[in-house]
Amino acid sequence: MGSTLKKDFMAGYIRSDSRSEWKEGAVTTQKHTTQARGPIIDAVTLDSRSVDPGHDQNRLDRSREELRMLTGKLLTVQDEERRRISRDLHDDVNQRLGAIGLQLDSLCRHLPASSTLIRRRIGAIRRHVSRLSDDVRQLAYRFHETTVEDLGLAVALQRYLHDFVKRTGIKAKFIKPHSAMPIPPQLATCLYRIAQESLGNVGLHAQASQVTIQLALLPDAVSLTIRDNGVGMNPDDVQSRTGGLGILSMQERARLLNGSVEWHSTTGAGTDVVAHLPYPVEAP
Template sequence: MGPFSARQEETRESSRQSADDPSHRRQRLMVGAAGLLACLFFILDLQLPLGVANAVLYSAVVFLSAASQYRWLPIGTAITCSLLTIMAAPFSPRVPGLPAWFEWGNHLFSLFGIWTPVMFIYQRRRTELLLKEVNERLEQGVEARTADLAASRLALERSEEQLHTLTGRILTAQEEERRRIAQDLHDDVNQRLALLMLDLQAVDRQIGSAPAEAQDGIRNALKGLEELSDDVRFMAYRFHPSILDDLGLKAALQRLLDDFSSRTGVKALFVHQPLDHQLDKTTSTAVYRVIQESLSNIARHAKAPRVEVEVTVEDEGLVVVVRDDGRGFDQRAIDRAEGGLGLLNMRERLLAVQGSCEVESNPGRGTTVSMYVPLVRVAT
């Protein structure tokens, strides 16, 4: 079979498929109905003195053809009806008493009546095409705008993710630096102060016969060194509590609350569940720092007589709640201001370990800080 025969076979197959299509059958029936009506009106025109009335009848055929999907059908129908009108003009019955030019004028007016629907139909189709084109352009514009917004949103989400990642790295580096400084203060500066105190104590024992002023000076120096050593030790603890690395989060929080109570006079209650394993260092540090920041805010602003810290494990997550019965604050004002720096720092620390933080407060009714951190255990 040659290429030409193959193309013929494809054409025949396409024609068979078109013939079996219900929509094509309806279109063919519509064409047949239009032709049948045109022939019927032509017979009426030959038998009756219709005059202008045949334009009305033929116009109905043209309007019927407009419902077809074939764009050529209205023009083809109008041409057919025009030819039928012209053909019937010499053979139509005459109306007695009317001049010939009047009858011919009726037939010419009938032609105008036949073609008027065609102009209306094509003007309507042209308007529909223009509207369709405008709608397509609008849809394309909306799709392009939607794609731009989606890309912008994706870029924003990536930027936020990168920002949170960077913040987490900065906080981790900060904690490492705090740990190093605390170790240096404890292992170097504090040890040297201890040695200096031992030297002064030895000197104090050796100058028993010295004037009282010299002995008082030595004792004052020893007292100052002791206070300085305590300050350095507390400073090292504030930079990074070694108890957090040595004994874990529970012991570090108990020590934090004890120091908070002794320093501020606020009664602190620690409620907790036992943890099966030691938490990883990053999570423990984040939780410790957030609780430390919460206690600092209570000491500065709340004027609370009582504080409660509750640590529980729920659904493979660590839930921490810090409550106080202080004076509270207007949470709506804080929300409008997008939170203070301390609250922002707390949330960023928890985001770095995939956690979250919520604050609830009302004036005169205290404040509750709720935290949730996915539980990552490290075997000891």
């Protein structure tokens, strides 16, 4: 009976001339077993070649950079898609619902005074259409930052927070910046998305009763803090990126604008998400 065992390896060692060298390859052992004795190794083959770890590191760095560019593109495409869906919902679907409402009103007006039952039924349909129209408008806000573009980040965040409180029952407080200095649109959009994603996490994971959002305009940067009083989390999970897509996409969005997002949390003591985005440097 014989068997072959192959083990790949990569090893670094210091040569007699004090320089280091890396080798990779495989060790193959062939052994056979006799009845009387244990395994007998027939042959050990060493197959190796020198490698330049710097070269592999460069390849790794390049793949990481490509992956980052791809993530950036994906986020942009996702934003464009959301913007389109939001506009369709707001400008098309909602307008049509409005038109149906008006037609129902007109139908009611043309009914003979005796048709009380039909009038009541049409009234009920009218209220349904109205509620549907409100929901569609909320959905459009949630999907996209047209509100950020139209109303500015502070107002858009306040509206979103209002909607969040209604949906989740979690109390919310918004601390506005002292000045009304305009925030560059790409920074505003990024912070709006980070707020959406973080509030989503508060609603889903934190078991919090209170959330505070603070928007602050610093001399050279804008910062957004989302603080909850929930169960907290292990920030090491964030560091090692074992989290879901939400945390990853927040970090990537901020990185694309040379900014950062940090999580400060202790188990049982809530979570602070702090996004920090520098103002873009004007081209000379």
